[in-house]
Amino acid sequence: MSCTTGDKSCETPRRRGALSVLVLMAAIFLTLSVFSFLDSRGQVTPDQISYKDYSADDGKRIFQAYNCMGCHTIVGNGAYLGPDLTKEYNHTGPAWLEAFLPSAGSFPTAAAVRTHLISPEQLKLSGVTSFEEYLEKYPGAAERLDRRAGKVSHMPNLQFREGEVAKLIAFLKYTAAMNNEGWPPAIQAGSLETRVAKVHGTSLVAAANASVSASPEPVSASGGATAEQGEKLVTDYGCVACHATDTTQKVGPGWGDLFGSSVPLADGTTVKADQAYLAESIRNPDAQVVKGYPAGVMPPYKDLIKQEELDAMVAYLVSLSKAGK
Amino acid sequence: MKITYETQRLSLRFFMLMLVLFGMQVGYGLLLAAQQVDPTILAGTLNFNVARASHLTLGILWIVCGFIGGTFFAAPLLAKREIAMVPLAKFLFFAIIGLVIWNLSTQFLAMKGIAGWWMGQPWLQNGLEFLEGGRVFGLVLLVGFIILASIVLRTFPPVKQWNEIHWGLGIGITALVFVWIFGLFYVSRLDLQEYFRWYVVHYWVEGVWEVIHISLIGVLIVFMFKASVRAVGFAVFWGISLVWLSGLIGNAHHYFWVGTPEFWQFWGSFFSALEPVPLVFCFWHIYLDAHANKRPLTNAPAFYFILGSTVLELVGAGILGFVMTFALTNAWSHGTWITAGHGHLALFGTFGMLGIGAAYWAIPSMRNTPDFDQRLGKLGFWFLFAGMLGMALSFAFGGMVQAYVMRVLGLEWSSGDVSPAMGVFKMTLPVFGFLFAAGAAIVIYDLATLGAHRSPALTTPAATGWRRPLTGFEAGIWLGFMCIFGLVITFSLLAFNLPSVRVGGDPTLPYLLGGIGYLGLFGVTLGFVVRFTASLGARLRVESPELPTPDLAIDT
Structure with missing residues (x-):
């Protein structure tokens, strides 16, 4: 290296050289950026998605107002305490979210989700004709009703105002429709029972199943109402x-x-x-x-x-x- | 060690403010660690998201205070005149205090869902990670940055007389303003919002803070070792150039999964794999500069923190960033504690330690107490250093478990599946957090009362064994082991792609490699810093006249 220290004549060309490479890099970066947001890419935008009377943008504003990202992640960015919300809508469906969000401190029971699916409007929004079909279409909801119903969640009860729950669902519907290049990775590790057993051990799963089958159906009160x-x-x-x-x-x-x-x-x-x-x-x-x-x-x-x-x-x-x- | 210009004293109030904000951030951090274990703690009063928003904003603000302190201490020497616009500098101090109070209060509105929407912008709080402050906060901070840049540029000599250090500090402080602007708009599209949010976060850290960091380290190296300004300027120039050349496109590693096209995976993986190169370069340079003359350390705590800053920059930012910068590893680390380990070690290590190191250099000069007792400062350093390594280790191991349970097994029930599986590491996090907090308390107390206690008579231990002089060859071996363990961690994340893990659900291989990699990396890091400081501590204390500080404003 002839231009190490002290030689004044080397300074200017060296600075210019670095600057010109930098400009080239910036040009590459900006070109890639432009191609990222062209309409032809077909990425979904918030104005294309709505839920009930609300657009995804209404929901994004609510999402920011409650700083949901301060506990959850969205497209993987956020706080890593709660689950990632990007594909939540596809996973659990709108009726489960309608039942969960107003009382987020605990997980909804099957009856609570069923209540929402009585309305023809909700069936249409969920794209199903019955509660059973809903559980098939949204496996996340089925899993949660099986394993979590009535249990305490880590999320605090937020006092949502009128319409805010539907707005949030509109936003989640939008993020679920986004193309995230395959993230999060698809689950390939077998059935739910297998995967739960990997974390909790088989004995615990068996015990849980036993207790589920032992619990009776919701009582239909025959005789006097006590x-x-x-x-x-x-x-x-x-x-x-x-x-x-x-x-x-x-x-x-x-x-x-x-x-x-x-x-x-x-x-x-x-x-x-x-x-x-x-x-x-x-x-x-x-x-x-x-x-x-x-x-x-x-x-x-x-x-x-x-x-x-x-x-x-x-x-x-x-x-x-x-x-x- | 005396100050030359009276306005260098302006830096003292910013260093003190930095310590107050640092203490508050540690307090919030301890609360967050406790809430990770039991989320019902203070639920409804100070929810996790509010505490985290305050933790992050305080982190940014105290690091900026450290930068301002370091810059105001160095600027008169770089300019050979007093700081310009002193009243504005004093105003800046009160403006930051006002901003802190405003921001800590407005974050509570997130629990009520109030963002202060007006003219399409959230004025009170913003609800986005790292950009939690609303527009009021953002605009006032922008004005603050403009004031800071004006003061520095008005103080500096004409541009034609700038050397590399002027350029580094001048560009860095000015770029603070421009990069911040990208965080001041509401963006409806999530992909576009994330695109611009990383402009602020990535380019601040990688493009701006890093530049200020390299320049200030350069200045402090000149102060400490009377190193040649030309040689340091050469290092500053190449450091900044390499940081920008790798980091500009390196930002692409944030665009893998946020809704932007697949081609970013190539550009991000390739260029950000180069990002450790400038950090290896800086790491090597601090070895060279510390060994240019064999004089003993006059201010050991200051050098400890500068060394810690450079080493953790390489380990936390460089190596832990490298391991998850490839699309194939990032798919698993993304959205888990693995990234939090990298973030904590990189941000506190690189920028936090620089601020504390600069304070340790500047405060004895301003109080004119060169013979201050250095023992507490060294002790505080070891607590902070070991505490942060332990926290990063807890995050990393907890993150491996989280990645396995959430991404491989697809179980995301936080109270039922994820938290119980991460249990051990959720417990070790606050344990190391307390170690770190003890270090913070020691350092804050020591810097606040610096000079009240005089140094006892020092004896120089024999320079043998662990304390023998550190050769370049040996430093290279330490560096080599850091890189090897970094590769082991990379392979542990890559192993998540194997069918035995993804399909078979067997986490043994990633856990094993991760355990070896992280423990090895952090062990080597700790060992290297112990070895480096021990060898410097054994330098013979001979009475020799103090060398004058070289002329920082020299035109190279």
Whole structure:
């Protein structure tokens, strides 16, 4: 190297040489960049995707507002605490997400997902005709209902405002439709049982399966509707994911001392919480929305539960208040 | 060791602010480690995402404070005159404090889903990794960067008289402004957003911070070893050139899976594999400069941190970056703790240690206490160094398990599958975190009270065995082992592609190679720094007149 130190005449050509190589590199980089975002590449864009009344861009703004990336990853970037969300929509489908997101502190039960799939609109959005078909189309939802239903999740309950859940689903629908060049890698390591056994050992899987088969179907209350049956039903339907049995507010109002109290409604009126009001709030929650809570968060249960089940649940709610005791 | 220009004292307040923010960042880090073990801790009060956003922003801001401190300390010497626009420099200090308070408060809005949307932009908080601050924060910070660049450029001599160090620092400080602009727009397309987000993150780290880092290391080497400004300038020039030539297209390694085309996988894998080259170069240069004359260290903590910065730059940024820069390895490391190991070791190691090292050099000069007690500083260094290596190891091993459970087995239930599988490493993380926090407390206390205690009489140990002089040959062997273990880690990630792992679900080979690779790499790193500092500690202390600091402003 003749131009090492001290020789002033070497400085200028050396700087120029480095600069010209740098300019060449920048030109390559910018050319590649232009080709990355041409329409002809066919990459999906947020304006092409919507869910219910919302565009994917509405959802992206909500995604940023809650700093979802601060726990999850999206296209692999983020915080590595929660799961990657890029393909979540394809994996679990919109009905599971509708059931999960409002009460993210715990995982939805089959009944909670089924509730959403009663509406023809949701069936159409999910692209299926029945709950069974939904589980086939979205294996992630089936896996979660099998393994996680009713269990506590690591995610906090976020008090989503009206429409925010649907907006987030619109964004996830968009990211799931993106071409990520095959990432994350496809799973090739066998059936779910095999893969779970790799982490937890076969004995634990067997035990879990045994307990699943031993657990009875949701009770259809025959005979008198008792508060004990109601208590079992609110667990099976996943109601307690959103409602506390005391007066604390989770996603919806707490049930403690609710019966017999005066409930202020969003339209400014007040209603007395008698049995008829409680029954109607379960059957058709949006008919009388409580002040301070957005409409549309709780799905209507009118087509899903039988009259005896409703009576049992109301009896349970009554038993949670002093007036009822 | 006395200051020449009165305005060099401006750097002191930025170093002190740096220490406060560093302490806060460590506090948030400990909380995050605890929340990794039990996510219900402070849930609803200070959620994980809020704590993480604050942890990252504080990290950026204290590193910038270290840069400002180092730059203000060096700028008058580079310019041979006092710093220009002193009132603005003082304003900058209060502006950063205001920004910190504003940012820590606004991050809480994420728990309520409030971003402050107005005119299509999130003004209060942004909700994107590394760019968590809203537009108010971003624009005020932009003004701050403009003020900083103006002060430095107005202080420097005319461009025709610039040598390589002026160029490095001048370009670096000015580029801070321009690169930040790419983070100030809301982008609707996720792929385009990620494209521009990495402009800020990658080009800041690889293109701008690295340039400031190389220049400031150069300045400190001249201070410490009275090295020739021409020789250092030569190293600075080649360091910066190689960083840019590899890093410009190297940014492509962020474009593998974010929705950009497949051809980036070739460009990213190829060019970013070259990114360690300048870091090997800098690593080698610090060996050369430390051995140019055989004088003993006058300020051991400052040199320890500068050495730590250069070594961890090579190991954390260079080697741990290299292992996951290939599309075939990145497919598995992407989105796991493996990247967090690289990030922690690279960012704290390279830039954090530089700031602390610069503070250790500058503060005794400003307080005029050359005979300060150096023992606490050295102790703090070893705690920080070992604590961060341990944390990076926990991240790396936890990340290997995470990659296996999430990507190979496709189980992403965090409380049911992933967290229990990563359990051991989620526990070792806070253990090493406490070691690191103890080091931070020692260093913060020591720098705040520096000069209050005088150094005891020093005895020089015999330069034999572990303390014998370090030869270039031996340093090369250490370096060689670092590279070999780096390759072993690369193979451990590549092994995830084997059918026995992907289809058979058997993680033995990647775990085994990863265990050997990471333990070997970190062991060699620790051993090398111990050996290097021990050999310098054994240099004979002979009474000789102090050499004058070479003229930094010399026109080369």
